[in-house]
Amino acid sequence: MYSDRSIEVTDLTVAYRDKPVLWDIDLNVPSGLLMAIVGPNGAGKTTLIKAMLGLVRAAAGQTLIYGKPYAEQRRLVGYVPQRGSVDWDFPSSVLDVVMMGRYGALGWIRRPGRRERELAFAALDKVKMRDFADRQISQLSGGQQQRVFLARALVQDAQIYFMDEPFQGVDATTERAIVTLLQELRAAGKTVIVVHHDLQTVPEYFDWVTLLNVRKIASGPVNDVFTEENLRLAYGGRVSFLSRANGSAPETLAS
Amino acid sequence: MLAPQLEIQLIASVIAAACALPGVFLVLRRMAMMSDAISHTVLLGIVIGFFLTRDLGSPLLFIGAALTGVLTVSLVELINRTRLVKEDAAIGLVFPVLFSIAVILISRYAGNVHLDVDAVLVGELAFAPFDRFVVFGYDIAPRALVIGVIILLLNLMFITLFYKELKLATFDVGLAASLGFAPAAIHYGLMFVVSVTAVGAFDAVGSILVVALMIAPPAAAYLLTNRLSHMIALSVGIGVISAVGGYWIAHWIDASIAGSMATMTGICFGVVFLFAPERGLVALARRHNRQRWDFAQQMLATHLLHHEGTPVADAESRIEHLTRHMRWAPAFAAQVVRRAISRGLIYQQGDMLALTEYGRRFASEAILR
Numbered sequence: 329m330y331s332d333r334s335i336e337v338t339d340l341t342v343a344y345r346d347k348p349v350l351w352d353i354d355l356n357v358p359s360g361l362l363m364a365i366v367g368p369n370g371a372g373k374t375t376l377i378k379a380m381l382g383l384v385r386a387a388a389g390q391t392l393i394y395g396k397p398y399a400e401q402r403r404l405v406g407y408v409p410q411r412g413s414v415d416w417d418f419p420s421s422v423l424d425v426v427m428m429g430r431y432g433a434l435g436w437i438r439r440p441g442r443r444e445r446e447l448a449f450a451a452l453d454k455v456k457m458r459d460f461a462d463r464q465i466s467q468l469s470g471g472q473q474q475r476v477f478l479a480r481a482l483v484q485d486a487q488i489y490f491m492d493e494p495f496q497g498v499d500a501t502t503e504r505a506i507v508t509l510l511q512e513l514r515a516a517g518k519t520v521i522v523v524h525h526d527l528q529t530v531p532e533y534f535d536w537v538t539l540l541n542v543r544k545i546a547s548g549p550v551n552d553v554f555t556e557e558n559l560r561l562a563y564g565g566r567v568s569f570l571s572r573a574n575g576s577a578p579e580t581l582a583s
Numbered sequence: 584m585l586a587p588q589l590e591i592q593l594i595a596s597v598i599a600a601a602c603a604l605p606g607v608f609l610v611l612r613r614m615a616m617m618s619d620a621i622s623h624t625v626l627l628g629i630v631i632g633f634f635l636t637r638d639l640g641s642p643l644l645f646i647g648a649a650l651t652g653v654l655t656v657s658l659v660e661l662i663n664r665t666r667l668v669k670e671d672a673a674i675g676l677v678f679p680v681l682f683s684i685a686v687i688l689i690s691r692y693a694g695n696v697h698l699d700v701d702a703v704l705v706g707e708l709a710f711a712p713f714d715r716f717v718v719f720g721y722d723i724a725p726r727a728l729v730i731g732v733i734i735l736l737l738n739l740m741f742i743t744l745f746y747k748e749l750k751l752a753t754f755d756v757g758l759a760a761s762l763g764f765a766p767a768a769i770h771y772g773l774m775f776v777v778s779v780t781a782v783g784a785f786d787a788v789g790s791i792l793v794v795a796l797m798i799a800p801p802a803a804a805y806l807l808t809n810r811l812s813h814m815i816a817l818s819v820g821i822g823v824i825s826a827v828g829g830y831w832i833a834h835w836i837d838a839s840i841a842g843s844m845a846t847m848t849g850i851c852f853g854v855v856f857l858f859a860p861e862r863g864l865v866a867l868a869r870r871h872n873r874q875r876w877d878f879a880q881q882m883l884a885t886h887l888l889h890h891e892g893t894p895v896a897d898a899e900s901r902i903e904h905l906t907r908h909m910r911w912a913p914a915f916a917a918q919v920v921r922r923a924i925s926r927g928l929i930y931q932q933g934d935m936l937a938l939t940e941y942g943r944r945f946a947s948e949a950i951l952r
Contacts, residue, residue: 378757381760381761382760382761383757383760383761399763402761402762402763405761407757407758407761409755409757409758413755413757414754414755415611415754418611418753418754418811419611419805419808419809419810419811419813419814420750420754420809420810420811421809421810424750424811425754428750428751428754428755428758431747431748431751431762431764432762432763432764434747436745436748436764437744437745437747437748438747439746439747440747464809466809480758
């Protein structure tokens with residue numbers, strides 16, 4: 329079903345002094361699917377993404393993107409950081425921020441021009457934010473900020489997308505828009521890795537899932553590995569999420 | 584040769600513009616205090632450079648002093664990284680030490696050269712026109728002006744070339760790093776530019792004015808615009824206005840030129856802080872006031888809507904009810920009613936209030952919001 333491997337992580341360990349944040353992670357992600365990374369707070373989900381992108385230093389291990397180190401494959405990778413990681417009072421318009429996604433392709437010194445504007449407008453269309461192009465970014469709601477970030481990733485025209493909690497604190501409309509977008513990306517053969525919090529929606533939104541709690545608990549097709557037992561292993565047995573059928577349980581109670 | 588008066592204003596304006604350019608990024612990166620540290624510690628570099636070269640005009644001395652600025656930044660970061668000291672405290676620890684070493688060196692070994700501690704703080708702008716830059720016997724301009732123009736051009740080049748990179752690394756370090764833009768290099772590049780600017784401006788205007796010119800104009804411009812490019816242009820404008828305005832204040836009240844200019848940057852910021860069209864204090868107060876009355880009218884309209892057509896409508900729609908049950912002060916209640924009537928939300932029959940059609944819609948929207 330899945331052809332080549334998009335991401336191959338071997339023996340990845342990230343530590344803060346002698347405290348491991350990620351412990352010997354091995355991960356193989358086939359290309360062309362949507363993968364969720366789930367796990368309790370402090371499980372190292374964000375760190376895993378950052379380590380794969382070389383944003384935090386690994387104590388051991390490596391990440392290969394289509395068989396080569398990340399530094400050689402930057403152009404194939406799009407990154408959507410957590411919305412809260414930037415200062416939204418920065419003096420900039422929506423269009424400006426979206427065009428930042430093209431900076432990597434432009435390289436040093438070259439300035440964005442007409443082509444970049446067109447690409448940015450097209451991406452804003454996809455996330456239904458075209459009317460906001462001239463808006464100052466501080467005037468956006470949380471959901472709109474997230475869509476701007478997604479549009480910025482779209483203009484990168486990458487093969488693999490890393491998204492850090494894109495569903496965090498967004499309204500229902502935005503959540504649906506993001507899901508549609510993810511499906512479109514998959515249909516176009518892209519691989520999307522999403523740090524995700526809401527266990528309920530994992531089977532509905534994703535094909536593949538990695539359960540993480542400092543160590544990798546399991547990784548594979550949702551149907552095979554998204555099991556009660558694995559969830560219990562990841563969340564330390566304090567999971568109120570039991571049956572997918574009843575759908576009444578909220579997220580998790582894990583602390 | 585221009586009149587000294589004009590030359591002083593020209594020097595100050597050029598330096599103000601040169602300071603505002605990197606200042607914008609310091610303010611946006613929340614590193615304003617770093618300009619304070621750098622503008623003081625470069626003195627150590629100047630002193631040591633002077634002992635080595637014996638020439639205050641040597642380019643080597645210039646580079647050395649600028650590197651002291653960069654050293655300051657890395658020392659602060661080194662101390663901060665231990666997590667034993669917070670960043671603001673680290674700045675407060677590093678710069679007095681380096682600065683005071685420079686002061687000791689000057690007072691002990693350089694007593695009879697052109698380096699004195701007073702000049703460090705406020706510069707010698709008044710005498711700047713007398714120190715000429717002469718090439719092959721031709722008097723070109725005051726030395727401070729030549730240095731100022733060179734630094735302004737360097738800063739302009741830096742900001743123009745790396746505009747995109749500075750913008751990205753300032754707004755989103757994570758994305759900058761993931762795209763391969765080496766945010767650390769951009770950071771240190773900016774710190775080097777700040778240091779060079781501080782060294783160059785130092786001799787003419789002193790460290791206090793360097794800080795004032797780097798921080799106050801960008802902080803004011805930040806309140807006036809939503810675009811980075813406009814913010815840069817406005818910062819330069821406000822810096823130049825402060826420089827020229829400060830000169831004339833000094834002229835009229837016969838006071839320190841650099842001191843008056845620094846004061847003027849504060850006054851400019853204060854005016855913007857109060858009267859900026861959207862984000863100034865006055866505009867904010869106006870908006871809050873409007874929101875307060877708006878909301879009171881929404882409460883009134885919603886209240887009337889809730890009870891419209893109910894058996895208690897009569898009792899609930901009386902004006903006195905507003906003061907008794909809604910606990911509004913009589914004057915406030917009267918004011919709200921007056922405003923709501925003049926806006927066409929409600930009308931009054933005797934001492935009863937009723938919604939107009941517009942008022943009904945207004946209330947329904949208020950509930951949905």
